[in-house]
Amino acid sequence: ECILVLNCGSSSLKYSFFDTSHPENVVHGHIERIGLTGTRLVQDGAKGEIVRELPQSGHAEAFDAMLGALVDKGAGVIPDASAISAVGHRVVHGGEKFTNSVLIEDTVLAEIEALNPLAPLHNPVNVLGIREARRIFAAVPHVAVFDTAFHATLPSHAYLYGLPHEYHEKKGVRRYGFHGSSHHYVALAAAQFLLKRPRELKIVSCHLGNGASLCAIDHGRSIDTSMGFTPGEGLIMGTRCGDIDAGVVSFLERTEHLTAAQLDEILNKKSGLLGLSAISNDMREVEHAADDGDLRALTALKTFCYRVRKYIGAYVAAMGGLDVLIFTAGIGQGSAGVRATALQGLQCMGIHLHEQRNREACDGRKISRISTDDSPVTVLVVPTDEERMIARETLRTLSRDYLVHASAAC
Amino acid sequence: ECILVLNCGSSSLKYSFFDTSHPENVVHGHIERIGLTGTRLVQDGAKGEIVRELPQSGHAEAFDAMLGALVDKGAGVIPDASAISAVGHRVVHGGEKFTNSVLIEDTVLAEIEALNPLAPLHNPVNVLGIREARRIFAAVPHVAVFDTAFHATLPSHAYLYGLPHEYHEKKGVRRYGFHGSSHHYVALAAAQFLLKRPRELKIVSCHLGNGASLCAIDHGRSIDTSMGFTPGEGLIMGTRCGDIDAGVVSFLERTEHLTAAQLDEILNKKSGLLGLSAISNDMREVEHAADDGDLRALTALKTFCYRVRKYIGAYVAAMGGLDVLIFTAGIGQGSAGVRATALQGLQCMGIHLHEQRNREACDGRKISRISTDDSPVTVLVVPTDEERMIARETLRTLSRDYLVHASAAC
Ligand SMILES: Nc1ncnc2c1ncn2[C@@H]1O[C@H](COP(=O)(O)OP(=O)(O)O)[C@@H](O)[C@H]1O
Ligand SMILES: Nc1ncnc2c1ncn2[C@@H]1O[C@H](COP(=O)(O)OP(=O)(O)O)[C@@H](O)[C@H]1O
Structure with missing residues (x-):
C-alpha cells in the first residue's frame, strides 16, 4: 500500500x-x-x-x-x-x-x-x-x-474543569488534549524497545517541541495530559504561556484595557519562552543566551523545566507509579540540559539519570536509554514520528472498516 | 499582653x-x-x-x-x-x-x-x-x-507565569499565593508534634476549606503553592473553579457573549463543588448526595480529590521528597473520605494511610497521625488556627520592631 x-x-x-x-x-x-x-x-x-x-x-x-x-x-x-x-x-x-x-x-x-x-x-x-x-x-x-482521539480514554475526573456541569454537558468544555499521535507513537516505540507490551507499563511521555505537552499513559491508555480545552494549557511553550490563573486574564482586561483578541494574541504568540526570555521561542537560542549569562533566558529555562518536573510528579501520583519516562520532539530529543534540569530531585520517584548517557543522547535518530542500569524507572529518548503514526492509523482504520463491511456481507 | x-x-x-x-x-x-x-x-x-x-x-x-x-x-x-x-x-x-x-x-x-x-x-x-x-x-x-507573605520565599521559577516578562516586572503579575497564616501555623504545629524543627522537614500542607490550597514547605520555607495571582487558581473549591485553560475563558466570551464581569462571577461564585455537583458548595452535602448515588456529586468529589492528589505529586517532585503531609481546614479536618480518596495510589511516594486512624480523626480538635507506623511519610490532621498565627505574628513583629528601635537608641 x-x-x-x-x-x-x-x-x-x-x-x-x-x-x-x-x-x-x-x-x-x-x-x-x-x-x-x-x-x-x-x-x-x-x-x-x-x-x-x-x-x-x-x-x-x-x-x-x-x-x-x-x-x-x-x-x-x-x-x-x-x-x-x-x-x-x-x-x-x-x-x-x-x-x-x-x-x-x-x-x-x-x-x-x-x-x-x-x-x-x-x-x-x-x-x-x-x-x-x-x-x-x-x-x-x-x-x-x-490529535485528540488518543486522549478519549481520560476519566471524567481528569477531563472535567471545576465549572458548572452544563458547560461540559451542553458546550463540550472539557480537557481534550492534543499531540495524541506523538504520545501514542513514542509509547508504542518505547514498549517495543523494552520488549514489553504497552499494556504492561506506566508511562509518562514528555513531548517538548515548539508546542509541548505531557501525557500519562497507564497500561496503554492516556489517562491525563497537560494540554486542555485548547493547546494553550499546561507547559510553557515556544510562544504560549501554558497554565495561568484565569484571574490574570480578567486583571489584564481590566487594567490594560486589552480586548479578548489582543489577549489571545499575547497568551498564544508573545508568551512562553519568547515572552519570558525576550530573546526567542527557540530553545536553542534561549539555552545559548542562558549560557552567556542572560538572566531572563536562564529564568525562562528554569521555569520551563520546573513545570515539566511538576507535571511528571503529578502524573506519577495519578498512575500510582511509573515504569518508563519518555522525552521526545525537538527539545526532548535535542536538549540534554533540559532533560537533566527537569529531572532534578526525582530520584525520590525512582528516576535516576545517567549523566553521560543523557549528554550523548542528542542525535535524535534512534531510541536511547538515559537512565542508570539500576534505575527503577527507565528513562528513554524516543524520536517521535507523528506522520508514521497517522499512516499506521490510516491502515488500521481501513482494515477495521474492511472487516466490518466484510462481516456485514458474509 | x-x-x-x-x-x-x-x-x-x-x-x-x-x-x-x-x-x-x-x-x-x-x-x-x-x-x-x-x-x-x-x-x-x-x-x-x-x-x-x-x-x-x-x-x-x-x-x-x-x-x-x-x-x-x-x-x-x-x-x-x-x-x-x-x-x-x-x-x-x-x-x-x-x-x-x-x-x-x-x-x-x-x-x-x-x-x-x-x-x-x-x-x-x-x-x-x-x-x-x-x-x-x-x-x-x-x-x-x-496572607501572601509566607509565600514570599517562592523562587522565581515557581512564581512566574509564562507571560512576557514585563507583566511581572511592571505590573506585578505573578503567583502570590494565599492562606499563608494557615499553612505556616499547621507546619509549625506539625513540627512541634513530631518533636522536629520545621527546618528539618519537607512538608506538603493541604488547606481544604471553602477556599482551598496546597503549599510545599521545604525546610520551613514555602517554595510553591497552588493559589496564584488570585485565590481562584489551583484546587477546585466551594464555588471557585481552580485551574482552567485560559482558552476556555475566551471561548465562553466568544460563544456565550459573556462580559468579563459575568465570567468572573461564574468562575468564582458558581463553579467548583457547587457548579460540578449542582447541589452545594458544602462538601458535607456533596458527600451525602454522592453516598445517595448522585452521579454529579460523585464526579465533583472525585475531581476535587484527584486534583489534590496531582498537586501532592507535583510538590513531592518540586522538593525532591516528602517527610510530612498535613490535612487541615473544614474538609481536611472533617472528611476521612476525601483524605483517603486524595491519597489513593500514593504508596509509590511513601504515603501509607492507616485506614482506621484516618476514619477516627475527624473531631478536629487535636493533631492526629493517620499514617501507618512504618509509613516513610507521616500524614497528619492538624486543626488550623489562622487567628492564633496572626496574634503570634503581631507579637513577633512588635518585638522585632522593639529590638530595632532599642538598638537604634542604645
Ligand atoms: N538540539 C536542540 N537543543 C535544544 N532545543 C532544540 C534542539 N533541536 C530543536 N530544538 C527545539 O525544538 C523546538 C521545535 O521542536 P519541534 O518538535 O520541531 O516542534 P513542533 O513540531 O512542535 O513545531 C524548538 O524550540 C527548537 O529550538
Ligand atoms: N465533617 C466535615 N466533612 C466534610 N466537609 C466538612 C466537614 N466539616 C466542614 N466541612 C467543609 O469545610 C468547608 C469549610 O471549611 P472552612 O475551613 O471552614 O472554610 P473557610 O474558612 O475557607 O470558609 C465546607 O465545604 C464544609 O462543607
Missing part, C-alpha cells in the same frame, strides 16, 4: 509518503507560505531532494504542486496520482464525537466542520485540506486521524 | 482575643450581614456566649458593637478598650512590597491601599477595617499580617 499523510495548515502543507512494500521509500515534503509571497516546496526522500519556488497562490495550487513533486521523474516516488492507495489526514480536533480515527465520508466531513468552534484556527483549514485531497485523489479512501 | 485579631470583610467582621497571661481566656466573635438586614453578632469565649441582633448599619457601628461585646459585664473579657495592648489585622494581599508582617503607620497604610488593584475585593475593606480599629484602639500598635 502507498499511504499519503497530509497535515494542512493555514499557510502550510506538510506531506509524507509511506510505501508498505518498500519501507525505505519514505518521502517528507512541505510547502510554506501558501497565499503569501515566497511560496516554496521542499521535498526530501530516498531518491533525492526537490526545492521549488512557487508563484503566490492558494491551497489548490499547493496541492497540485505537491502532486507534481510526488510524480517527478527524478526524485518522485509514484508514476501518477492513482498509485496512492489511501490518504491519512491529521485533524486537530475531534471533539467528543471522534474517539478514534475514521473513514471520511460526506457526513463525517460535515461533523468535523461542526467542530470548528472548538478549534477555529485549525479545523477549518484541515477540512479545506481534506476537500482538496479528495479532489486530487478522488478514487481512494481518506481517513481522518485526530 | 492582650491581642485583638481582626479580619474585616465586605459584609462581615471576625475577631479573636488572646491573652498571653491567661491562655485559656480566648474569645472568638463575628458580625455577619454588615450593611444588610439581619445584622448579628455572635461571640464565644471562656466566660460565655453573646448573641446580639444589631440594627442595619455600616462597619463603624459593627466595630462599636464588637467593643461592646468585649467589655460586656457578663461574657466580656476586658474592662475597657485600653486593656488591648496590640491589634493584628489580617490583610489579604501584600503584593511584592510586603514580604513580612509590618507595623502599620500612615505610610504603610497608603502602601497597602496602593495594592488595591491586585485584590479589589479584599484589600479595600481590609484597609477600612484598619481605619476603624485605629479609631477605637488609637493608643496601641496595629500590625498587618498578610
Whole structure:
C-alpha cells in the first residue's frame, strides 16, 4: 500500500509518503507560505531532494504542486496520482464525537466542520485540506486521524474543569488534549524497545517541541495530559504561556484595557519562552543566551523545566507509579540540559539519570536509554514520528472498516 | 499582653482575643450581614456566649458593637478598650512590597491601599477595617499580617507565569499565593508534634476549606503553592473553579457573549463543588448526595480529590521528597473520605494511610497521625488556627520592631 499523510495548515502543507512494500521509500515534503509571497516546496526522500519556488497562490495550487513533486521523474516516488492507495489526514480536533480515527465520508466531513468552534484556527483549514485531497485523489479512501482521539480514554475526573456541569454537558468544555499521535507513537516505540507490551507499563511521555505537552499513559491508555480545552494549557511553550490563573486574564482586561483578541494574541504568540526570555521561542537560542549569562533566558529555562518536573510528579501520583519516562520532539530529543534540569530531585520517584548517557543522547535518530542500569524507572529518548503514526492509523482504520463491511456481507 | 485579631470583610467582621497571661481566656466573635438586614453578632469565649441582633448599619457601628461585646459585664473579657495592648489585622494581599508582617503607620497604610488593584475585593475593606480599629484602639500598635507573605520565599521559577516578562516586572503579575497564616501555623504545629524543627522537614500542607490550597514547605520555607495571582487558581473549591485553560475563558466570551464581569462571577461564585455537583458548595452535602448515588456529586468529589492528589505529586517532585503531609481546614479536618480518596495510589511516594486512624480523626480538635507506623511519610490532621498565627505574628513583629528601635537608641 502507498499511504499519503497530509497535515494542512493555514499557510502550510506538510506531506509524507509511506510505501508498505518498500519501507525505505519514505518521502517528507512541505510547502510554506501558501497565499503569501515566497511560496516554496521542499521535498526530501530516498531518491533525492526537490526545492521549488512557487508563484503566490492558494491551497489548490499547493496541492497540485505537491502532486507534481510526488510524480517527478527524478526524485518522485509514484508514476501518477492513482498509485496512492489511501490518504491519512491529521485533524486537530475531534471533539467528543471522534474517539478514534475514521473513514471520511460526506457526513463525517460535515461533523468535523461542526467542530470548528472548538478549534477555529485549525479545523477549518484541515477540512479545506481534506476537500482538496479528495479532489486530487478522488478514487481512494481518506481517513481522518485526530490529535485528540488518543486522549478519549481520560476519566471524567481528569477531563472535567471545576465549572458548572452544563458547560461540559451542553458546550463540550472539557480537557481534550492534543499531540495524541506523538504520545501514542513514542509509547508504542518505547514498549517495543523494552520488549514489553504497552499494556504492561506506566508511562509518562514528555513531548517538548515548539508546542509541548505531557501525557500519562497507564497500561496503554492516556489517562491525563497537560494540554486542555485548547493547546494553550499546561507547559510553557515556544510562544504560549501554558497554565495561568484565569484571574490574570480578567486583571489584564481590566487594567490594560486589552480586548479578548489582543489577549489571545499575547497568551498564544508573545508568551512562553519568547515572552519570558525576550530573546526567542527557540530553545536553542534561549539555552545559548542562558549560557552567556542572560538572566531572563536562564529564568525562562528554569521555569520551563520546573513545570515539566511538576507535571511528571503529578502524573506519577495519578498512575500510582511509573515504569518508563519518555522525552521526545525537538527539545526532548535535542536538549540534554533540559532533560537533566527537569529531572532534578526525582530520584525520590525512582528516576535516576545517567549523566553521560543523557549528554550523548542528542542525535535524535534512534531510541536511547538515559537512565542508570539500576534505575527503577527507565528513562528513554524516543524520536517521535507523528506522520508514521497517522499512516499506521490510516491502515488500521481501513482494515477495521474492511472487516466490518466484510462481516456485514458474509 | 492582650491581642485583638481582626479580619474585616465586605459584609462581615471576625475577631479573636488572646491573652498571653491567661491562655485559656480566648474569645472568638463575628458580625455577619454588615450593611444588610439581619445584622448579628455572635461571640464565644471562656466566660460565655453573646448573641446580639444589631440594627442595619455600616462597619463603624459593627466595630462599636464588637467593643461592646468585649467589655460586656457578663461574657466580656476586658474592662475597657485600653486593656488591648496590640491589634493584628489580617490583610489579604501584600503584593511584592510586603514580604513580612509590618507595623502599620500612615505610610504603610497608603502602601497597602496602593495594592488595591491586585485584590479589589479584599484589600479595600481590609484597609477600612484598619481605619476603624485605629479609631477605637488609637493608643496601641496595629500590625498587618498578610496572607501572601509566607509565600514570599517562592523562587522565581515557581512564581512566574509564562507571560512576557514585563507583566511581572511592571505590573506585578505573578503567583502570590494565599492562606499563608494557615499553612505556616499547621507546619509549625506539625513540627512541634513530631518533636522536629520545621527546618528539618519537607512538608506538603493541604488547606481544604471553602477556599482551598496546597503549599510545599521545604525546610520551613514555602517554595510553591497552588493559589496564584488570585485565590481562584489551583484546587477546585466551594464555588471557585481552580485551574482552567485560559482558552476556555475566551471561548465562553466568544460563544456565550459573556462580559468579563459575568465570567468572573461564574468562575468564582458558581463553579467548583457547587457548579460540578449542582447541589452545594458544602462538601458535607456533596458527600451525602454522592453516598445517595448522585452521579454529579460523585464526579465533583472525585475531581476535587484527584486534583489534590496531582498537586501532592507535583510538590513531592518540586522538593525532591516528602517527610510530612498535613490535612487541615473544614474538609481536611472533617472528611476521612476525601483524605483517603486524595491519597489513593500514593504508596509509590511513601504515603501509607492507616485506614482506621484516618476514619477516627475527624473531631478536629487535636493533631492526629493517620499514617501507618512504618509509613516513610507521616500524614497528619492538624486543626488550623489562622487567628492564633496572626496574634503570634503581631507579637513577633512588635518585638522585632522593639529590638530595632532599642538598638537604634542604645
Ligand atoms: N538540539 C536542540 N537543543 C535544544 N532545543 C532544540 C534542539 N533541536 C530543536 N530544538 C527545539 O525544538 C523546538 C521545535 O521542536 P519541534 O518538535 O520541531 O516542534 P513542533 O513540531 O512542535 O513545531 C524548538 O524550540 C527548537 O529550538
Ligand atoms: N465533617 C466535615 N466533612 C466534610 N466537609 C466538612 C466537614 N466539616 C466542614 N466541612 C467543609 O469545610 C468547608 C469549610 O471549611 P472552612 O475551613 O471552614 O472554610 P473557610 O474558612 O475557607 O470558609 C465546607 O465545604 C464544609 O462543607
